[in-house]
Amino acid sequence: MKTFKGYRRANGSIGVRNHIIVINTVGELAGLTKKLANLVPGVIPVVHQAGQSQYPEDSAQTIKTLAGTAGHANVSAALFLGMGSNDPADEIVETLKKDGHHVHSILFDKDKSIIECLDEGRTWLENALEQSKKQKTEKADVSELIIGLECGGSDAWSGITANPSIGVFSDSIVADGGTSILAETTEAVGAEHILANRAVNSEVADRFLEIVRRYEQRAKAVGENIKAANPSPGNKTGGLTTLEEKSLGCIKKGGNSTLMEVIDYAYSPTKKGFVFMDTPGYDVESVVGLVAGGAQIVLFSTGKGSPTGSPIAPVIKIGTNPKLYKNMPEHIDVNAGKIIDQNYTIDQIGEEIYSKVMQVANGEVTASEKYNNQEFSIWRLAETQ
Template sequence: MKFLGYRRPDGKVGIRNHVLILPTCACSSETCRLVANQVKGAVSIINQNGCAQVKDDLAITMNVLSGLAANPNVYGTVLIGLGCENAQPDDMVRLIKSKTNKPLVKLVIQEEGGTLATIRKAAAYAYEMVQEASKVKREEVDISELILGTNCGGSDPTSGIASNPVVGNLSDRLVDLGATSILCETTEFIGAEHILAKQAATPEIGEKIYEIIENYENHLRTVGENLRNGNPSPGNKAGGITTLEEKALGAIHKGGTRPIVEVFGYAEAPKKKGLVIMDTPDYDIASVTGIAAGGAQVMVFTTGRGTPTGNPIMPVIKITANKYTYEKMKDNIDVDVSSIINGEKSIEEMGEILLNEVLEVANGKLVKSEVLGINNDIAISRLCNYV
């Protein structure tokens, strides 16, 4: 099976052709937004981190930012820093270059002489990059080049009964074709971790699944918190999910049935093909951001109650098995799989339909969040509060 993608100098394949205007810190985020607004084909993100962070949190932030620049959906990056932040622009350049050899330029607001001077120069760089990006033609590549992210948000019982199993079926299909599928949201494994551990390809991978869950719960205990105080969310409960364990038993279906071959950290890139787990938080936008930073070209996002979530770099295909949600939020939801609940279609049939949708999006079809311009949903996970 094939799709049409953009081959990058680092050998990876993108399904979008963005020029990224990337802020190193909160203080350069607005400047980046203003630059991106000047140039069609450029995108920016809002980065609320990058300064006044403890060491480990700063490392997470810098890894996410560099991962977004390295994502194959990005042609090249214009990096803009303020100059006095912790995420120093020169350090960011080195980190990005360690992950990719795509086009990259750097500007520092304090050195350029302020916002207007920086915008003028950055917009010129972005303009040139977009023109160069437009020369890159899509070429036919094997489906094994695809990395799929999976996520859920605003879940209700239809998520666990139908939409998550459909994504699991899609995951199995892609893994069988040699592609990669990322299962995430570590906190939503709790209560079902023993099931995932049995699915691990090796005992060591099974132990790693237990380990990432234990680490998260221990971290919360050290600050006197309990995950169950906030999860399930009020919306989950209103939809009919009463416990974290119920939520987990539905959420893990997104991973399908194939062996789990790797477990790795937040915003890291998978080293193996097949079904893998990224250790992400349950906050869906932070989880989606980490998946994009890990190199996924496309995301399938299940929702029972509905969400407008998008991403500036990676198209987010949203599906629901709740017919009422689909009817109320047709402008946000891409695929309706409620026919499973109604007994009209099987999980396998809808899995094939969803695979075709992923291929269409990979070939250039815009998802609804892209059409609406919902493209700045960014959140970066952190361990500690700001200092």
């Protein structure tokens, strides 16, 4: 039985980190959020530009993402910075408090000086940091882990080395009772029938086909035909022949397990096993959605060395080729390029990924954590008002 030591939260979830974060509800407060985090070493700023002048669907998505981030199992305490009377900070905080989370909000308005607000924030964060140091870890089973699966800065090797190895890992953790979330709806276009075939029932299959269709339509509305544009001339030079082949190279991160559920952006899985989240192809927005949905760790394959991290979840970088590992080893946690030049098998790299996941769940720092790569951006669906 595989186990790890994590932080048990009041709502029953278990974190692999014990972060204190400060997070803004509206883009106007991005600068002050960073400033406040700098006043208390150890506090992580979660900064974004969304939240203001949004149409209802984006408003809802922003609130869902912020709540999922602040209420994440890897977060010990979260301070919201909001602005004005219609700010959602108080409402998010009230909801999270009911679930037992340690959260607080400060609203900037004309009644208080910025210095006063920052002082209040600093005091709250210092206390939260002290309390977090007293929290003890406890033993937990691997079945409590949710792992996000992502790729970014892909190359011709992604679908040959790293992604199939992640697929081997995904099948293993699913067999051990855990959960893996595949994402990036855009990458599934062309191979949607294959994942639909693996769905546990016709409702899940239909739901999956529906989100792929919706994605294609959204792309068409801005003049992009995903099917006609892929595989690109560059893809073909790299050896990809058809759109199905390109999509397969991406979706094989999810191995061969049964698709149990399809969830919306930033929503949490309600089933264990292999699930799919509707996210865009942009790696930062996709990782943010996966983590807001509860992924404690994200696996991220890259051929070009995309340094994307997360403010609150360890991101494990899996390099696809030997050259990348030679040139930027400090950004790579697992070198799947060994399949190409050192005769390793996909199964062996899959096992290596599983070992790395357990080490990281037990506190080992990943490359993206070491370099404080804390990208955060929320998927936008519509224009700004």
